[in-house]
Amino acid sequence: QPIPEPTLGLSFPTGFVWGAATSAYQIEGAAAEDGRTPSVWDTFSHTPGKVRNGDTGDVAADHYHRFAADLDLMKSIGLSSYRFSISWPRVIRDGKGPINQQGLDFYKRLVDGLHERGITPMATLYHWDTPQALQDAGGWENRDTAYRFAEYAAAVTEALGESVPTWLTLNEPKTVVQNGYLNGGHAPGFRDPSKAYVVAHHLMLAHGLAVEAARPHIGGGRIGPALNLHPCYPADESPEAAEQTHLMDGYENRLYLDPVFRGEYPRDTLESIAEFSPMAKYIKDGDLKIISAPIDVLAVQYYTPIYVTATGGTVQKHPLTEAFWQQIYPRGLTDILVRVKKDYGDVPLTITENGLPTPDQLGEDGKVDDAGRIAFLRDHFAAAHAAIAQGVRLESYHVWSFMDNFEWQEGYEQRWGLIYVDYPTQRRIPKRSALWYSDVIHANKV
Ligand code: PNW
Numbered sequence: 001q002p003i004p005e006p007t008l009g010l011s012f013p014t015g016f017v018w019g020a021a022t023s024a025y026q027i028e029g030a031a032a033e034d035g036r037t038p039s040v041w042d043t044f045s046h047t048p049g050k051v052r053n054g055d056t057g058d059v060a061a062d063h064y065h066r067f068a069a070d071l072d073l074m075k076s077i078g079l080s081s082y083r084f085s086i087s088w089p090r091v092i093r094d095g096k097g098p099i100n101q102q103g104l105d106f107y108k109r110l111v112d113g114l115h116e117r118g119i120t121p122m123a124t125l126y127h128w129d130t131p132q133a134l135q136d137a138g139g140w141e142n143r144d145t146a147y148r149f150a151e152y153a154a155a156v157t158e159a160l161g162e163s164v165p166t167w168l169t170l171n172e173p174k175t176v177v178q179n180g181y182l183n184g185g186h187a188p189g190f191r192d193p194s195k196a197y198v199v200a201h202h203l204m205l206a207h208g209l210a211v212e213a214a215r216p217h218i219g220g221g222r223i224g225p226a227l228n229l230h231p232c233y234p235a236d237e238s239p240e241a242a243e244q245t246h247l248m249d250g251y252e253n254r255l256y257l258d259p260v261f262r263g264e265y266p267r268d269t270l271e272s273i274a275e276f277s278p279m280a281k282y283i284k285d286g287d288l289k290i291i292s293a294p295i296d297v298l299a300v301q302y303y304t305p306i307y308v309t310a311t312g313g314t315v316q317k318h319p320l321t322e323a324f325w326q327q328i329y330p331r332g333l334t335d336i337l338v339r340v341k342k343d344y345g346d347v348p349l350t351i352t353e354n355g356l357p358t359p360d361q362l363g364e365d366g367k368v369d370d371a372g373r374i375a376f377l378r379d380h381f382a383a384a385h386a387a388i389a390q391g392v393r394l395e396s397y398h399v400w401s402f403m404d405n406f407e408w409q410e411g412y413e414q415r416w417g418l419i420y421v422d423y424p425t426q427r428r429i430p431k432r433s434a435l436w437y438s439d440v441i442h443a444n445k446v
Helices: 040-045 063-077 101-116 132-136 144-160 173-182 193-217 239-262 267-274 287-291 331-344 371-389 432-443
Strands: 017-021 081-085 120-126 166-171 222-228 232-234 298-301 306-308 349-353 394-400 419-422 427-430
Touching: 017 120, 017 349, 017 432, 040 132, 063 101, 063 427, 063 432, 081 394, 101 120, 101 144, 120 144, 120 349, 144 193, 166 173, 166 193, 173 193, 173 222, 173 239, 193 222, 193 239, 193 287, 222 239, 222 349, 232 239, 239 267, 239 287, 239 306, 239 331, 298 331, 331 349, 331 371, 371 394, 371 432
Parallel strands: 017 081, 017 394, 081 120, 120 166, 166 222, 222 298, 232 306, 298 349, 349 394
Antiparallel strands: 419 427
């Protein structure tokens, strides 16, 4: 039994949906099974020096083989929604051409298994695993990749469109731009601003084309992008800090929100990008019309605020988690949700990721005591509650992550899960936070 936590007494609206999230490369393993071809993350993780301790996703949490037991665990916690991602190179070998039926069948089993247990599936089409063969042809720098993505979106939704009520196109295009192409910490590992914003445009184009391609197949289902939004605050009272904060907001948020909701890129951001990137030349007539195709839901991922100085630098104002980039500031979640409603209208919102890494250890009593995760989630749930009280149409909340997994360049060292994974044995142990979350779900109250 979990140790009871002080409850805040905040009830959520009836029907509020509680869930958890994962992504394919981070949990599945089975990297070379049933016809899966490599993605940029296989290449990257197998390149010495790129990932902490040389970890790779070859085996990960072996979810590909253990998914049924994992779904049982989800049910035992009481999750009503599970957000997973579909691996592009598993479903379409090398990202181009016919469906790989064996690969697709895994997701059919997964979706059926969720329905059997009364859990609603939410599927992300792209969580960073670009087929390596497409990367060899230029990846997201090549406009053609956006069209290949639309074909893949059509094929997957043709097969599963009716059984998955919510589809997400891209996971965090910004992280691909910033980590994949600016700081090089993620695959494909470039540090090249002249490429980065061309990639940003092609990603947004891919989103729009995928919405169009999936639409006929999803019936009454819904589709939208998953964006990680960072509320930006000035670090001091100076007018310069206010101005730099606005610019930062362009790079962090408006560059991805404006094209979707307003059919235009933010002018200040475009101007500043023009100094070092040919991006504007890659925007063709009609692209913004495609990118602004109506969406049904906006998936918001919140991890950290950003504080901007008068010279455009950033500073830390709150305690950090085990992730060097993550400051704990629950109020930022309320702010960003309220801001989306104010600036972009009343689109239904779902939180598809929020969480933190904690230094979890399996205790001698066989338990994992992650008190820090409980405090963090409690305060962020309260922040979501505050946004709902201000009229935000927030429908659901997915904790990142359902279970410990391959945390990209941090490998397996950072543990983000509600469920502890003992990798040598692949044993799953619900952390104290999972038991606490189960209580929250059953009471619909934090
Ligand atoms: C997200 N940042 O990535 C991803 O969608 C997940 O796959 C990942 O495991 C999780 O968050 C935890 O990192 C992010 O620098 C990467 O602000 C970087 C940032 C935010 C989110």
